[in-house]
Amino acid sequence: MSFTDLRLGMKARVVQVEKTASFCDRLLELGLLPGTEFTVTKVAPFGDPIEIDLRGYKLCLRRAECCCLRVETVS
Amino acid sequence: MTEPGRGSAPHRSTVALVGNPNAGKTSVFNGLTGARQKVGNYPGVTVEAAEGTFRVGDLTVRLIDVPGLYSLNPVSADEAVASGLVNTDDDEPHALIYAVDASNLERNLFLFSQVAETDRPMVVALTMTDLLARQNRRVDTDRLAGMLGCPVVPVVAHKGIGVPELKEAVAQAVEEGESPSIDVGFPPIVIQAAQGLVERFSRAGVELSPREARCVILEEHCTTYDRFIDTPELRQAIDDAREGVLGAHGHGRTIDAQARYAWAARVTRQCVVGDGPQRPSRTEAIDRVLTHRVWGLFVFVGIMYLVFQSIYTLAKPLMALIQAGVGVTSDLVSRSMTGSPVLKSLVVDGVINGVGSVLVFLPQIMILFFFIAFLEGTGYLARAAFLMDKLLGWCGLNGRAFIPLLSSFACAVPGIMAARVMPDERSRLATVMVAPLMSCSARLPVYVLVIGVFIEPQFGPAVAGLALFAMHFVGLAVAIPVVWVLNKGVLKGRRLPFMLELPKYQWPKWKDVWITIFSRVKVFVSTAGTVIVAMSILIWAATTFPLGDDARYAREYAARPASYQSEVSLEKFQKRRQREDSVLGRFGRTLEPVFAPAGFDWRLTTAILAAFPAREVVVPAMGIIFESGEEDEKGLAGALQKATWPDGRKLMTRSTSIGLMVFFALCCQCMATLAAIRRETNSWKWPVVAFTYMTVLAYVAAVAIQVVGRMVGQ
Numbered sequence: 001m002s003f004t005d006l007r008l009g010m011k012a013r014v015v016q017v018e019k020t021a022s023f024c025d026r027l028l029e030l031g032l033l034p035g036t037e038f039t040v041t042k043v044a045p046f047g048d049p050i051e052i053d054l055r056g057y058k059l060c061l062r063r064a065e066c067c068c069l070r071v072e073t074v075s
Numbered sequence: 076m077t078e079p080g081r082g083s084a085p086h087r088s089t090v091a092l093v094g095n096p097n098a099g100k101t102s103v104f105n106g107l108t109g110a111r112q113k114v115g116n117y118p119g120v121t122v123e124a125a126e127g128t129f130r131v132g133d134l135t136v137r138l139i140d141v142p143g144l145y146s147l148n149p150v151s152a153d154e155a156v157a158s159g160l161v162n163t164d165d166d167e168p169h170a171l172i173y174a175v176d177a178s179n180l181e182r183n184l185f186l187f188s189q190v191a192e193t194d195r196p197m198v199v200a201l202t203m204t205d206l207l208a209r210q211n212r213r214v215d216t217d218r219l220a221g222m223l224g225c226p227v228v229p230v231v232a233h234k235g236i237g238v239p240e241l242k243e244a245v246a247q248a249v250e251e252g253e254s255p256s257i258d259v260g261f262p263p264i265v266i267q268a269a270q271g272l273v274e275r276f277s278r279a280g281v282e283l284s285p286r287e288a289r290c291v292i293l294e295e296h297c298t299t300y301d302r303f304i305d306t307p308e309l310r311q312a313i314d315d316a317r318e319g320v321l322g323a324h325g326h327g328r329t330i331d332a333q334a335r336y337a338w339a340a341r342v343t344r345q346c347v348v349g350d351g352p353q354r355p356s357r358t359e360a361i362d363r364v365l366t367h368r369v370w371g372l373f374v375f376v377g378i379m380y381l382v383f384q385s386i387y388t389l390a391k392p393l394m395a396l397i398q399a400g401v402g403v404t405s406d407l408v409s410r411s412m413t414g415s416p417v418l419k420s421l422v423v424d425g426v427i428n429g430v431g432s433v434l435v436f437l438p439q440i441m442i443l444f445f446f447i448a449f450l451e452g453t454g455y456l457a458r459a460a461f462l463m464d465k466l467l468g469w470c471g472l473n474g475r476a477f478i479p480l481l482s483s484f485a486c487a488v489p490g491i492m493a494a495r496v497m498p499d500e501r502s503r504l505a506t507v508m509v510a511p512l513m514s515c516s517a518r519l520p521v522y523v524l525v526i527g528v529f530i531e532p533q534f535g536p537a538v539a540g541l542a543l544f545a546m547h548f549v550g551l552a553v554a555i556p557v558v559w560v561l562n563k564g565v566l567k568g569r570r571l572p573f574m575l576e577l578p579k580y581q582w583p584k585w586k587d588v589w590i591t592i593f594s595r596v597k598v599f600v601s602t603a604g605t606v607i608v609a610m611s612i613l614i615w616a617a618t619t620f621p622l623g624d625d626a627r628y629a630r631e632y633a634a635r636p637a638s639y640q641s642e643v644s645l646e647k648f649q650k651r652r653q654r655e656d657s658v659l660g661r662f663g664r665t666l667e668p669v670f671a672p673a674g675f676d677w678r679l680t681t682a683i684l685a686a687f688p689a690r691e692v693v694v695p696a697m698g699i700i701f702e703s704g705e706e707d708e709k710g711l712a713g714a715l716q717k718a719t720w721p722d723g724r725k726l727m728t729r730s731t732s733i734g735l736m737v738f739f740a741l742c743c744q745c746m747a748t749l750a751a752i753r754r755e756t757n758s759w760k761w762p763v764v765a766f767t768y769m770t771v772l773a774y775v776a777a778v779a780i781q782v783v784g785r786m787v788g789q
Contacts, residue, residue: 045462
């Protein structure tokens with residue numbers, strides 16, 4: 001699934017980072033790497049941006065701008 | 076702050092303060108240098124590298140506060156500056172202080188692993204240990220120091236804790252000159268390939284460090300590669316090494332980041348001790364309401380309403396006080412001044428009036444910046460950016476533009492400067508270009524005057540209040556399509572994705588709040604203030620010269636019918652004729668045909684022209700031109716209501732009134748704003764573009780309102 005499908009409270013894991021845009025490099029540097037698990041902690045009123053909790057810190061991102069990340073849910 | 080070396084200063088060295096955004100760098104900087112640089116609870120507060128000095132023993136340290144970085148591979152202009160300060164071949168900086176947010180150790184260590192490779196002595200300043208303690212955790216600093224290979228000093232800068240120790244550690248690091256060596260633990264295949272590459276280069280007589288070799292293998296755009304691009308043999312060697320490591324699918328940056336984060340996670344696991352939080356933090360509890368999909372918006376609208384409501388109610392008495400003070404001053408001066416009436420008029424109508432029209436904005440500006448600084452200090456502004464991102468985002472702005480745009484409701488000049496928080500050049504320009512459309516406090520008197528003339532008498536105070544509120548949205552509503560067009564056709568360059576960290580809620584530090592207010596007021600007075608005073612004098616000159624022929628006016632007056640003479644005194648008539656014949660009056664008459672389609676006669680046209688340098692002069696200018704005698708608003712309102720075209724048609728029809736307000740809402744009548752745009756964009760192009768598009772929009776809108784008004788018979 002992609003970032004667009006994430007819902008509030010979901011726990012997910014990055015499966016793959018497609019090197020499509022240069023922003024992907026920045027996402028890597030922020031710690032969103034294949035295998036990284038994170039939780040969706042906030043969803044803004046109009047559905048975007050969302051805040052995720054990863055590696056002990058929280059980060060707000062726009063869904064569409066993280067389209068290079070393939071994710072899967074973790075139970 | 077800089078202290079010139081007295082006698083022979085034994086040691087001097089340059090130290091850079093580096094770290095992630097929001098890692099507490101600025102408070103470490105202030106703690107070390109005693110500077111009063113503002114600490115922002117919002118990413119991007121350090122937009123220019125600030126400098127200060129401190130002494131330890133006989134060493135004088137020049138400290139550079141480098142803008143916050145996520146990585147040494149920059150993605151924005153700010154980051155390029157910051158990364159260039161650290162990643163350079165120069166001797167300077169001689170050492171680095173690396174600020175680490177203890178509550179966000181893992182990510183902070185990612186950049187550390189890059190910075191540690193620049194071969195400079197380092198000292199880690201460990202901040203926010205108090206926050207970590209609240210989560211029942213702490214950092215084992217000895218262990219961390221061991222793993223990072225450099226001293227680690229816990230610092231609570233605003234309490235002064237750890238500052239002397241940090242200074243000592245810096246002095247020692249400078250003296251010893253040893254840089255940390257960490258073993259990130261890159262995959263063996265990378266290390267072997269890098270080693271092979273080093274050997275192959277060495278056989279060709281070229282020296283290549285293992286780090287450079289690794290970089291050139293993993294980094295697509297490595298400068299090392301460019302160096303050998305014309306040496307086919309060595310380039311082939313690099314390509315082979317890349318092929319060997321990355322194969323068909325590997326991504327160098329991913330491998331690099333994975334190794335660094337694995338190392339950072341390992342260090343974090345071993346150095347952070349404690350159980351972790353037992354229950355949700357206070358920030359999480361507050362955020363459940365304040366960033367809630369429904370309640371969050373309610374609270375946001377409520378806070379904004381409160382802010383604007385208090386600006387008007389609190390500022391009103393203060394503004395009245397200032398106006399009264401200015402009135403008393405000009406009375407005193409005009410009574411005590413003897414001699415040339417022109418000189419007296421210059422001082423009273425030009426200088427004192429000009430200074431007064433600057434001072435009168437201070438209450439509103441101070442109150443708005445009090446709220447901005449307060450909300451920023453608590454951490455709420457970052458939430459506002461989070462809540463508003465989608466609304467501002469679709470046209471090409473982003474949530475961060477909220478702060479500059481909010482500031483622009485007081486005055487566009489500090490708003491334009493606040494646009495520096497935008498992450499990339501393109502959205503910064505977009506924000507700068509629409510900031511002047513926000514309804515600044517200088518437009519308020521026009522709204523109040525016109526609404527008082529044609530809405531309040533007909534519809535009552537409730538509708539008048541609503542109309543005033545609505546006028547504040549005109550610019551905002553126009554700004555959105557303007558940004559959209561700018562982004563489609565005009566602005567170039569890469570737009571950076573939205574990225575934001577919400578800081579923990581905290582009580583603002585009052586000192587920081589005052590510093591913000593003080594610095595914004597200083598900007599307003601020095602940038603806007605000087606231009607406004609200068610323009611007031613210019614307008615005064617344009618309405619005063621040529622001085623006019625009182626004898627001729629008296630003859631004209633004598634020729635008027637007695638009914639006219641009983642209504643208008645000779646003195647008033649002379650004054651009015653002089654205005655008509657003045658440079659500005661002639662200019663207004665010449666341009667009357669241009670503004671006639673908008674329903675403006677030569678008097679309104681003259682007032683509008685007078686207001687182009689600084690729109691706040693419009694009400695006094697109208698007072699003079701409409702010969703209300705007294706230049707107060709009540710008299711002027713009456714004169715406006717009675718004003719007619721030469722053929723007896725009413726001048727201020729409903730569509731002309733609305734048109735006039737909309738014209739003022741949209742038009743770029745502020746030299747100070749244009750000067751600020753010029754300075755912030757470092758080009759004449761953007762002020763010209765802003766002036767042109769706003770003036771054209773204002774004119775078209777005023778004409779359109781007139782045309783529509785005629786069609787519906789108003």
